[in-house]
Amino acid sequence: MRRFSFYAMLLLIVTTACEKESRMPIPYDGDKVVLNSLIQPDSFIYIRVTKSKPVKEYGNLRFPELPGANVVLREDGITLPAPEWRMINGKGYYVSQGVAGAGKQYTVSVSYTGLASVEATDSTPAAANVRDASAQRTSNRIKFSLKDNIAEKNYYRIRVYNADTVNGQIVPLKQDTVKFRLDPSFNNNFIDIIGNAYYSEVLLTDERINGKDVLFVLQTSKEITASHMIVEVSGLTRGAYKYLDGTYSQRLEDRLDFTTDPVNVYSNVKNGYGILGGVNARRLSFSVQ
Numbered sequence: 001m002r003r004f005s006f007y008a009m010l011l012l013i014v015t016t017a018c019e020k021e022s023r024m025p026i027p028y029d030g031d032k033v034v035l036n037s038l039i040q041p042d043s044f045i046y047i048r049v050t051k052s053k054p055v056k057e058y059g060n061l062r063f064p065e066l067p068g069a070n071v072v073l074r075e076d077g078i079t080l081p082a083p084e085w086r087m088i089n090g091k092g093y094y095v096s097q098g099v100a101g102a103g104k105q106y107t108v109s110v111s112y113t114g115l116a117s118v119e120a121t122d123s124t125p126a127a128a129n130v131r132d133a134s135a136q137r138t139s140n141r142i143k144f145s146l147k148d149n150i151a152e153k154n155y156y157r158i159r160v161y162n163a164d165t166v167n168g169q170i171v172p173l174k175q176d177t178v179k180f181r182l183d184p185s186f187n188n189n190f191i192d193i194i195g196n197a198y199y200s201e202v203l204l205t206d207e208r209i210n211g212k213d214v215l216f217v218l219q220t221s222k223e224i225t226a227s228h229m230i231v232e233v234s235g236l237t238r239g240a241y242k243y244l245d246g247t248y249s250q251r252l253e254d255r256l257d258f259t260t261d262p263v264n265v266y267s268n269v270k271n272g273y274g275i276l277g278g279v280n281a282r283r284l285s286f287s288v289q
Contacts, residue, residue, distance in 0.1 A: 150211025240277030
């Protein structure tokens with residue numbers, strides 16, 4: 001059940017980026033299939049399939065769902081049992097019958113009457129090598145270590161949650177993401193990109209830390225008062241990184257800014273829109289000292 005709830009929350013946050021309001025005139029290439037899925041090892045695969053529409057219905061931001069689509073899921077070229085249509089928190093998903101594996105390549109093909117068929121491919125990345133997370137109550141710093149693999153080009157996402165114990169396990173408090181920034185006093189590798197703002201997630205490549213064992217120090221926007229915390233560091237594929245980076249303001253900022261060209265959002269879906277990306281989240285749960 002924890003596997004389901006974590007991934008469903010992750011995908012709901014990502015697909016929200018495709019349903020934000022814009023009053024700018026945006027070119028429209030006609031109705032196409034919109035495919036969205038972030039694949040997490042050891043989790044079921046949740047595939048969101050909708051139909052695009054012109055961005056002119058300002059009071060209606062929901063894209064039409066396609067519950068009768070033919071969705072084919074392949075793992076390393078082998079066709080898996082057909083994903084099943086399910087309603088989850090009021091939205092429809094095609095859900096795999098088994099969990100995703102680590103280091104696997106997945107292809108999703110979707111066909112629907114009256115629309116061009118689409119296809120997207122990505123793999124599941126390795127988990128980030130993180131350890132030794134800690135924090136002190138009434139302070140505003142969180143520490144953890146990350147060892148980058150020199151043999152690979154790596155992409156990371158960092159998030160932090162306040163947490164509590166439930167039935168002896170540390171679990172994140174609902175919708176309690178901690179805003180933070182990389183502490184400029186300690187994170188010298190990123191000194192030129194650290195700003196004054198605090199964010200609910202930070203996306204990084206390993207360009208500045210390739211092959212290094214790095215101590216990360218996060219500076220929180222508010223004093224730490226929780227009894228427990230969770231540091232989540234996700235390994236991302238290049239496609240997942242580009243999509244999350246391109247949709248950052250739509251997903252996370254309180255004030256949306258559409259002054260940039262919305263067509264520039266990365267998509268690896270052939271003949272359609274959206275993303276099929278690989279994510280491998282590693283969570284460090286700890287008591288606040």
